[in-house]
Amino acid sequence: MEFLSFELYLAGIHFFSNPLIYIYLFLGTMIGIIFGSLPGLTSTMALAVFVPFTFGLDPILSFAFLLAIYMSSVYGGSISAILINIPGTPSAVATAMDGYPLCQKGRAGEAIGVATVSSALGGLISVFFLAVMAPVIADFALEFSAQEYVGLALLGISVIAMISSTSMIKGLITGIIGLFIGSIGLDTITGYPRFVFSMPELFDGLSLIPVMIGMFGLTEIFEQIANQQHLSIIPQKLAGLLPPLSEFLRLKWSLLRASIVGVIIGAIPATGGSVAAVVSYALEKRFSKRGHLFGTGIIDGVAVPETANNATVGGALVPMLTLGIPGDPMTAVLIGALIMHGLRPGPLLFTQQMPFVSSIFISLFLSVAFMLVIGLVGARYFAKLITIPKSFLIPAILLFCLIGSYAINNSIFDVGILIVSGIIGFVLKKFGFPVQPIILGLILGPIFEENLRRSMILSDGNWSTFITRPISLVLFIIVAFVLFAPYVLSFIKNRYLHLVKLIKG
């Protein structure tokens, strides 16, 4: 079926003569940035909350609104990641690593500016990819079966262990802890309660968001208080908001790489902004000449993950639109929105509802523009937020974390999980263990186990299936590379130096 045609792209353009759509784009962007930047409120939550708001609205307008929220909330997380070292959304996890050090150096405005432009760049490239590659990528993603997901889950854990600043072993350990926590609950196949300790609330496992907010939010706040940082206010360099163009040009290949990573990871179902941000950050750290500076506060460390995470937006929409499979949790909510409006995702959408699909492309494109402008103009004001004394900010943030985690399932139990996670995270960090792998383990754990089992069922118990399937094999090779390459390489280097010494004399 030929999807690539100009009719597709222009079929919906007449909708954009309606001024109302621009109002919704603007509103969506504002809401997205606000929700994104507040820890405790996530992109998925923002979308879930506002989908019902669009019930009586025309689908074109609804999706302009929702897509703007989606795009800018992914970006919005970077603001709090940079200013207070708490990622506002999971996709900003990697941004904090260099973003916050930059803020501490007094360069918060610059960091936010970079994040804005990078996000816009990533978003823009992903829209192009979405429009052009939708059929191709959907085909490839269809090939993914259980075995590939196992490889992907392993890859995710290894990568995140690698980029954790402390030792890789500790990173893997917390990753395994995360996988283990992910297995709490009723076993999906046998229904046997695992590690539930007779608490029915745990039957469904631990909710991801309270754990995430606890380990990233509460932990961070406890740390800041313990380190007496609750009093410090860093005067910000609010002028000179953006680094010179030359910096962006220097980074052009990195940013392109990051966009590609983002689009592909976005397209792969169930993995989204956070995974893309982490993977692109790790790749850049490994391969860039300035890799050793990552984590100390350099622009590269902000630009790359922000490009990648916004690139997942376009990527995630590919399987969602073409197959009805969500590329990440946010698109899962969007599928709900589609159905609510009486539309069915899938190839039929492309043939029967071309104007609508085209309006999605155009809305996305415009949302990038809105995000860019509002972000750059507002950076000044967002950066001012840090001058609010922390002693006022901290209680407010704690409130958002507490109430936010309650709000997900209207459950006080979740608040309890939040608090326990915060304590555990604090203790872990004191002992030098990174916390991000736990979250990733929690996300990937169920995927890993379920697909491991499915692989075994599909292959009739044959373990070699992971290596005989081509894509799976590639993934496992990459995993081995990520895990062992550093050691192998340093071993080789040592041998080489040893030889050199022998020869010299």
Add this chain to the structure above:
Amino acid sequence: MKKYDIILSCVLFIGSIALYFYAETFPFNEDKNIVLNPGFYPQFLAIIMGVLALLLLVTTLRKKFKDIENNWKQGSIKSIRLTFFTLIMVIIYPIGLQYIGFLLTTLFFTFVLIYVLSDKSKYDVRFMSFVSFVITLIVFFVFDIILNIPFPRGIF
């Protein structure tokens, strides 16, 4: 800190062994593929964890230099106490939420924390109360009015 790492790796190792044997108690079905049993996955993880714990022990013992990282920064007694206090308040909040109610608990929580964390010389109590009110109102507005989150009904 080297010695903490050593202790921790031992703890983790023992923990993974305990986990392995605990998972042994899970029902086991001989007919099905091993993977489909509830105990397989935890045991699988336990084994990997055990190996990692040993690796950690070995690498820690082999480390020649002393503390390259010190996460136990010089926090004064005061800040440690503050952290504890914040933790207590955080625990009290959901309890208060259920029995006392949203508005009062939030107000109390906000005010107490602001008071405890602030530099007293810079801000007076009235200003702090004012900010507490504002924050409570904003939070109420966002969560109750806009998002319509049903809070447990306490007193207020």
